[in-house]
Amino acid sequence: MEEKILEEEIEVHETFLSDSLKSLKKNKSAIVGLVIISILVITAILAPAISPHNPIEQDLYNNLKPGIWAGNTNNILGTDEFGRDILSRIIYGARVSLTVGVIAVIIGVFLGGIAGIFSGFYGGWVDNLLMRLTDIMFALPSILLAIVIVSVLGRGLSKAMIAIGITYAPQIARVVRSETIVVKNSEYIEAAKAIGSPNLRTLRVHVLPNVLSVIIVYTTLSIGSAILDAAALGFLGLGAQPPTPEWGAMLANSNHYITGGYWWLATFPGIAILISVLGFNLFGDGLRDAIDPRLRKKL
Numbered sequence: 001m002e003e004k005i006l007e008e009e010i011e012v013h014e015t016f017l018s019d020s021l022k023s024l025k026k027n028k029s030a031i032v033g034l035v036i037i038s039i040l041v042i043t044a045i046l047a048p049a050i051s052p053h054n055p056i057e058q059d060l061y062n063n064l065k066p067g068i069w070a071g072n073t074n075n076i077l078g079t080d081e082f083g084r085d086i087l088s089r090i091i092y093g094a095r096v097s098l099t100v101g102v103i104a105v106i107i108g109v110f111l112g113g114i115a116g117i118f119s120g121f122y123g124g125w126v127d128n129l130l131m132r133l134t135d136i137m138f139a140l141p142s143i144l145l146a147i148v149i150v151s152v153l154g155r156g157l158s159k160a161m162i163a164i165g166i167t168y169a170p171q172i173a174r175v176v177r178s179e180t181i182v183v184k185n186s187e188y189i190e191a192a193k194a195i196g197s198p199n200l201r202t203l204r205v206h207v208l209p210n211v212l213s214v215i216i217v218y219t220t221l222s223i224g225s226a227i228l229d230a231a232a233l234g235f236l237g238l239g240a241q242p243p244t245p246e247w248g249a250m251l252a253n254s255n256h257y258i259t260g261g262y263w264w265l266a267t268f269p270g271i272a273i274l275i276s277v278l279g280f281n282l283f284g285d286g287l288r289d290a291i292d293p294r295l296r297k298k299l
Helices: 002-026 028-045 086-122 124-138 142-153 157-184 187-194 199-235 247-254 264-291
Strands: none
Touching: 002 028, 002 264, 028 086, 028 264, 086 124, 086 157, 086 199, 086 247, 086 264, 124 157, 142 157, 142 199, 157 199, 187 199, 199 247, 199 264, 247 264
């Protein structure tokens, strides 16, 4: 009986995946987001090959120079206060921002996913304990909570990733808990319990695969927000430390020079943040619409 149930689940999952992929291909916004993400990933991987200059090499005789709009073909987007090439720093900054965003969200998904699944499946005192902890974390704004965590752990890129990941855990826990409760009350879970399937096996074989789609969607949507939070911590000097090329830190360093007419110092890092967050949000929204059968019918 259990084998029959598993075969039926596999068939349903294959049909679901096929329908989701077809729906995703029809979503133009999702395709645009996927193209942006692909360009960012390729840029990060090939940074040493496509970067025109060393991102941390200083040239004080060539500092604060405008870019190609002023005839400077050597530094297309201009140079910063230390004479470093802004284009090269943005290209290498893609590595830093994508790494921070992905790892931070993975940390948040790991912590929040486990808490949400156990909370929704077991209920009772386990649910009360875990959800009260998330309520305490929700009492503080996420960026303020991240600042508090970084102040405890210390400055640095790795500390920023941990801090951002922890702030995302309660949000993911809430979403996963709600989906787990729905799955827990399904007929196939009752059938698994009826044939004596252990709780841990039921969680691994039946619950986790059925909440995985929600986790994937929320992960994709959260990466863009994590990049933005990493830029905010970098702007405050709590994230990547000099001379690491990071978009938020580049914005922070430019605030003393904007009034002097050196607009390019803040404009191009800001555009990079905007495009990256937009790409992940577009793809995440499209992925959500493709996976949710109710939204898929509207496409």
